[in-house]
Amino acid sequence: MPAPLLELIDVSRHFGGVRAVSGVSFGVEPRQITSLIGPNGAGKTTIFNLISGLLPPTGGTIRYQGASLDALPPQARARAGIGRAFQDPRVFQHLSALDNARLGFPGQSGERLAYGLLRWKRVQTEDRLLGEAAEAMLARVGLAECARLRAGDLSFGQQRFLSLVRTLAMRPRLLLLDEPTVGLTLEEVGALARLLRELAAGSQTVLLIEHNMDLVMEVSDSVILLVEGQIVAAGAPAAVKRHPKLMEAYFGAGHGP
Amino acid sequence: MRLLLQLLVNGVAAGGVFALFTVGFALVYNTTRIFHVAHGAVFTVAAYATYAGARLLHLPLVAAAVAATGVAVLLGLAIEAWAYRPLRRRGAGLGALMIGSFGVSIVLQSVIGLLFGAQEQTVRSDPLPSLVVAGVQITGLHAAVLALCAVLFTLLQLFLTRTATGNQIRAVADNPELAALVGIDPGRLYLVIGALGAGLAGLAAPLTALDTGIALGNGFSVLLLGAVATIVGGVGHLPGAGLAAFGLGIVQNLSVYVLSPQWQDAVVFVVLGVFLIARPQGLFGELLRRS
Amino acid sequence: MDYALHLLVVIGIYTILVVSLNLAWGYTGLLSFTHAAFAGVGAYGTALLLMRLRLGFVPALLLACLLAAGLGALLCAVTARLGGDYFILAVLGFQIVATAVFLNWVSLTRGPFGLLGIPKPTVFGHAITTTGEYLALVAVCAGLVVALVHRTVTLPFGRMLRAIHEDEVAVLVLGKDVARAKVAVFALSAGCAAVAGGLYAHYYSYVDPFIFDIHESILLATMVVVGGRPLRGSIVGVVVLLLFPEALRALNVPGEITAYLKQLLYGSLLFAFVLLRPEGLVREGSA
Numbered sequence: 001m002p003a004p005l006l007e008l009i010d011v012s013r014h015f016g017g018v019r020a021v022s023g024v025s026f027g028v029e030p031r032q033i034t035s036l037i038g039p040n041g042a043g044k045t046t047i048f049n050l051i052s053g054l055l056p057p058t059g060g061t062i063r064y065q066g067a068s069l070d071a072l073p074p075q076a077r078a079r080a081g082i083g084r085a086f087q088d089p090r091v092f093q094h095l096s097a098l099d100n101a102r103l104g105f106p107g108q109s110g111e112r113l114a115y116g117l118l119r120w121k122r123v124q125t126e127d128r129l130l131g132e133a134a135e136a137m138l139a140r141v142g143l144a145e146c147a148r149l150r151a152g153d154l155s156f157g158q159q160r161f162l163s164l165v166r167t168l169a170m171r172p173r174l175l176l177l178d179e180p181t182v183g184l185t186l187e188e189v190g191a192l193a194r195l196l197r198e199l200a201a202g203s204q205t206v207l208l209i210e211h212n213m214d215l216v217m218e219v220s221d222s223v224i225l226l227v228e229g230q231i232v233a234a235g236a237p238a239a240v241k242r243h244p245k246l247m248e249a250y251f252g253a254g255h256g257p
Numbered sequence: 258m259r260l261l262l263q264l265l266v267n268g269v270a271a272g273g274v275f276a277l278f279t280v281g282f283a284l285v286y287n288t289t290r291i292f293h294v295a296h297g298a299v300f301t302v303a304a305y306a307t308y309a310g311a312r313l314l315h316l317p318l319v320a321a322a323v324a325a326t327g328v329a330v331l332l333g334l335a336i337e338a339w340a341y342r343p344l345r346r347r348g349a350g351l352g353a354l355m356i357g358s359f360g361v362s363i364v365l366q367s368v369i370g371l372l373f374g375a376q377e378q379t380v381r382s383d384p385l386p387s388l389v390v391a392g393v394q395i396t397g398l399h400a401a402v403l404a405l406c407a408v409l410f411t412l413l414q415l416f417l418t419r420t421a422t423g424n425q426i427r428a429v430a431d432n433p434e435l436a437a438l439v440g441i442d443p444g445r446l447y448l449v450i451g452a453l454g455a456g457l458a459g460l461a462a463p464l465t466a467l468d469t470g471i472a473l474g475n476g477f478s479v480l481l482l483g484a485v486a487t488i489v490g491g492v493g494h495l496p497g498a499g500l501a502a503f504g505l506g507i508v509q510n511l512s513v514y515v516l517s518p519q520w521q522d523a524v525v526f527v528v529l530g531v532f533l534i535a536r537p538q539g540l541f542g543e544l545l546r547r548s
Numbered sequence: 549m550d551y552a553l554h555l556l557v558v559i560g561i562y563t564i565l566v567v568s569l570n571l572a573w574g575y576t577g578l579l580s581f582t583h584a585a586f587a588g589v590g591a592y593g594t595a596l597l598l599m600r601l602r603l604g605f606v607p608a609l610l611l612a613c614l615l616a617a618g619l620g621a622l623l624c625a626v627t628a629r630l631g632g633d634y635f636i637l638a639v640l641g642f643q644i645v646a647t648a649v650f651l652n653w654v655s656l657t658r659g660p661f662g663l664l665g666i667p668k669p670t671v672f673g674h675a676i677t678t679t680g681e682y683l684a685l686v687a688v689c690a691g692l693v694v695a696l697v698h699r700t701v702t703l704p705f706g707r708m709l710r711a712i713h714e715d716e717v718a719v720l721v722l723g724k725d726v727a728r729a730k731v732a733v734f735a736l737s738a739g740c741a742a743v744a745g746g747l748y749a750h751y752y753s754y755v756d757p758f759i760f761d762i763h764e765s766i767l768l769a770t771m772v773v774v775g776g777r778p779l780r781g782s783i784v785g786v787v788v789l790l791l792f793p794e795a796l797r798a799l800n801v802p803g804e805i806t807a808y809l810k811q812l813l814y815g816s817l818l819f820a821f822v823l824l825r826p827e828g829l830v831r832e833g834s835a
Binding site for chain 3: 292349353356360361365366370371485517523533534537
């Protein structure tokens with residue numbers, strides 16, 4: 001039984017009196033799509049912030065590839081293969097779409113100042129090749145014509161796909177996607193679903209936060225229901241779908257707690 | 258030994274003045290997150306207003322001090338209404354607000370310079386009433402500073418915890434988005450905060466003016482101290498900032514025992530450096546990671 | 549004619565300063581009201597190394613730049629991982645303390661009297677004596693600095709800087725070492741500012757602690773804000789803001805009033821631009 005790629009063990013995060021996340025434990029299996037669902041304010045994005053290293057946990061530990069993440073700052077976790085796409089696309093508005101995509105590629109020698117100044121020609125060549133790779137990735141999601149445009153001038157949906165391309169350029173081992181369908185047109189949601197299916201077929205490990213239940217049920221290998229900071233149900237999509245807590249969480253109680 | 262005790266007494270009194278100034282700065286910073294550089298300029302204006310009142314208009318000292326505080330409060334309101342609010346309305350981020358604050362600060366200080374010139378001035382001509390205890394001189398001003406601190410900080414604490422406006426201010430300081438969702442109107446609060454903060458600076462300034470006189474160059478030095486004290490105390494912790502300011506006042510004055518007084522700014526800077534390296538969250542604060 | 553040359557020298561020196569501040573601030577978002585202090589390190593450093601240790605002009609200048617770069621790197625390294633306000637406070641404190649050091653370390657800097665009689669430089673065996681020759685020196689240095697900064701911003705490194713300015717966290721989760729990039733760029737920026745300081749000291753043959761104080765830093769910041777981010781903007785900012793004191797001098801306004809009027813103008817411009825035209829006069833078209 002292979003170890004999970006990512007494991008949360010009894011993780012908690014409190015803000016003053018508010019318990020955003022309490023005693024959460026789950027694993028993300030490699031090469032699978034795991035979905036995190038739950039009502040607004042349940043703590044899903046907080047969990048992503050904890051995994052990315054943007055927030056320290058108040059309790060518990062997170063393990064990635066068998067080792068604890070506790071000491072690693074966000075950029076080290078990213079370099080270890082944890083790719084994070086935010087709920088808000090957060091593309092760099094003043095840079096072109098192409099430059100946004102290029103920023104995803106790791107290990108660029110031109111990003112070191114001294115090297116870049118001394119080995120100018122070599123860096124230019126490398127950057128040109130990266131530009132070609134970035135254009136190819138943009139073409140795959142239908143953004144080929146937008147490559148030279150300012151990212152801030154793109155539509156919301158285009159910015160969403162751009163941010164995905166940027167994150168995918170990192171070749172992340174674990175992809176954290178936060179509500180990617182928010183703000184997308186129906187057509188764009190279809191394109192996103194296609195992209196997710198492609199990623200699944202390509203053995204990408206994904207942890208997905210989503211409200212779009214159809215999409216979740218269609219692509220997920222495993223589903224976790226989070227309510228008020230705690231895991232209430234977990235398992236195969238079909239099983240969680242029928243779980244009474246799911247109805248209650250989304251449509252309110254008529255029953256007691 | 259007697260010298261050290263005297264420096265300590267002076268330091269406590271200086272600390273009290275710094276604490277008033279710093280709590281005013283921290284109040285604005287904690288709630289609006291603006292690095293309120295203009296706070297130093299408000300201090301300078303109030304100091305010169307004290308001078309103008311006492312020396313040019315020949316008001317009794319206390320009246321001049323009160324008038325100066327009033328001027329400061331008005332200035333604080335003006336800065337919030339005519340500088341920060343228009344900037345915010347144009348979508349200025351914190352960085353732009355800070356630069357705007359710098360601009361306002363420079364304008365105010367240059368106007369003071371044009372009106373009064375750069376020379377140091379004394380405000381008080383008669384010696385202060387004082388008491389000598391164990392060879393150490395404690396002046397009426399020392400006592401006034403400590404009394405004012407005690408009264409004002411108590412009142413401020415009551416205001417922040419017992420009144421509706423005060424609670425709203427604390428809510429905005431803790432979580433601005435949530436406060437907005439709950440329907441708290443920040444505009445009015447910012448005016449209150451601006452007035453309160455300026456009022457505290459406006460109280461600190463006459464106390465310094467009456468003690469050691471005024472000088473145009475003081476604006477940035479005292480701002481540096483206030484900002485450092487806010488950080489050393491811990492961002493978000495108002496009493497911590499006040500306490501840290503007291504501490505800095507004492508440290509500064511005691512340092513005169515070994516260093517020449519011109520190095521006072523350097524002393525503050527070294528304290529900042531120590532904290533940034535050893536304990537960036539300050540004494541009582543929590544280090545907020547980004548998100 | 550000589551006056552025109554003098555003006556060009558001054559513009560050249562300020563251009564170096566503003567371009568270096570623009571690199572740190574306009575491109576990377578490192579707000580620094582302390583670049584005058586770095587120039588001061590360059591000025592005092594070059595002059596003292598040349599006069600006391602008898603180093604040549606170029607080695608003295610380079611060493612002083614290294615010192616400034618080191619100080620900049622230190623300031624940035626200590627605060628890079630903390631919030632932006634910590635950095636601003638640290639550099640502000642550095643400016644204030646630097647002025648205190650220039651003013652009070654009398655045995656080294658001769659305190660308020662300043663350093664007198666700084667000799668004209670000799671560059672690679674050629675003694676620089678006339679204003680015209682000095683202009684050539686300044687032009688070469690300015691050209692080098694501008695080329696260096698231009699290269700930096702067109703590298704992938706420059707792309708990363710602009711991204712950091714916009715959204716530091718988004719850059720972090722892409723695996724980039726944001727802190728190291730900031731330290732590198734701020735060190736470069738400080739070193740370039742020191743070049744301007746060294747040129748200044750040897751041009752006027754005199755430095756004093758008040759030349760490199762916070763008011764000078766504020767002037768530099770105003771030039772950046774007025775000029776705008778593209779490198780062309782830096783020259784525009786310099787020229788616009790140097791015109792005013794020259795006009796005052798032409799009108800024979802008394803010296804002390806001049807200083808405060810200048811401050812009044814800078815503060816007003818700073819506020820007005822931040823409110824009405826935050827991108828500056830030269831907007832981003834291509835750069």
